[in-house]
Amino acid sequence: MKRVFAVEYAGHEVRYSFLCRRTWLNFRSYIRPVAGEEFDICATPELMETGRKLLPEYRDDYVEYRLLIELTSRHLLKWGCCIFHSAAFVCKGKAWLLAAPSGTGKTTQFLNWCQLHPGEIEMITGDMPVIEPREDGTVMIHSTPWCGKENFGNKDLRAPLGGVILLEQGGENRLEPLEPREAVIPFFNQAIVTPGTETEIRALAKVMDRLIGAGKLAKFINKGDDPSTEILRAFIIGNREGGANG
Amino acid sequence: MVKYRTRPGIVLTDICGENILVAASSLTNLCPYVTQINEPSAFLWKQLEKGADTEQLIAAVEAEFEVDDREALRTVIEDFIKQMAGLNYLLSDEQKG
Structure with missing residues (x-):
């Protein structure tokens, strides 16, 4: 079972499921594990492939962490942020x-x-x-x-x-x-x-x-x-x- | 004469009184993401959104503003359409989209 993590932005909780096991470590003190399997955001393998091309010198967990910026920002639009x-x-x-x-x-x-x-x-x-x-x-x-x-x-x-x-x-x-x-x-x-x-x-x-x-x-x-x-x-x-x- | 319509996914919006055309992410390889346009251009865009052709655009401008020179107006409108079509913000009736 995949673990789900949550980060709070402007009082809104966003839940992530990561493709890479180590990605959550990049989020440091901002992130916490949560119970359940429901999540809001997950990078796709296709997106990871694009990310690897853009950031060829980085490990997959860092590539995923960077890709999640735009996905998070887009998700935040529903709260007007x-x-x-x-x-x-x-x-x-x-x-x-x-x-x-x-x-x-x-x-x-x-x-x-x-x-x-x-x-x-x-x-x-x-x-x-x-x-x-x-x-x-x-x-x-x-x-x-x-x-x-x-x-x-x-x-x-x-x-x-x-x-x-x-x-x-x-x-x-x-x-x-x-x-x-x-x-x-x-x-x-x-x-x-x-x-x-x-x-x-x-x-x-x-x-x-x-x-x-x-x-x-x-x-x-x-x-x-x-x-x-x-x-x-x-x-x-x-x-x-x-x-x-x- | 070729008729143009606004491309789905291009949105006219207002930011601090400035008129902005924004392209949805699916169109970013096709046309500029953001373009600032002036008030008369925004008026024309809104008419195009309603499906107006060149003659209807001329009529709409004449109904809204005082126009002395109809032919000069036609040139301005045709230039605007050419510019917007050049940015791929418009589709001609010969195109699908």
Whole structure:
């Protein structure tokens, strides 16, 4: 009999059945075994085959763990949540998302900040937070077992959104406000889900609408050096009272 | 004249007042996942969803907006259809889908 494991995301339990015996170990403290055989998500052998091609240097259990990000995000849409590729950290009670493709300096900015101003920020997750728009208008940011290469994350940490900063590597440090209309396409591309049905598309659009509308938005071309982190910090600390775009 | 209709699986949605066409996962190898369109284009898309042909699109725009130059309008609409068909967001009546 296959064991079933559960992980809680934004208060919603998702049950997994794994193809590989060791996959659950990648989920560390986020996962717990549950009784019964019913599950919500299981990777298929076909999907594993695709995953192996995308991640040829990794073991099957890690490939399965990575494949489960998108399946989980898609499952979360039914509760109006999704996973958004970004580093999420808390600064003075608000969650800030640094959104960028892998290898663009999300973790570098976090590490720089920790070194320059110790104890000021704490990582929710280094790679894949859950976005949860709430009825009261806030957007809560939660941790997930996918914390990035460096494994930065805190299972018990969550916070309302302060804002989202799109990171871009460049030869200069320039932070500028991002208009909602400029955010739509990049934000869609950072959402870790490709919706399969009209219902899912509309659910994802609703999450993106709330994510774009609930916090400050900026685009930050940066060199990843200490001065760039000070610019980022000044933007975030200076805007911590803000709630609307502007 | 070839008639076009919207491809099943392409959804027009609104995010913070911006009109977005999103392709369902089954279409991602065929057409762009997300495309931003302006307000007039969204109006035309909604008419296409209802099954309008070019003449009906012209009539719908004329009923909704003040139009001075019908031929210029026709060119704009034909360009829009060409652009959307080029992205594979539309199916011609010669295609199945």
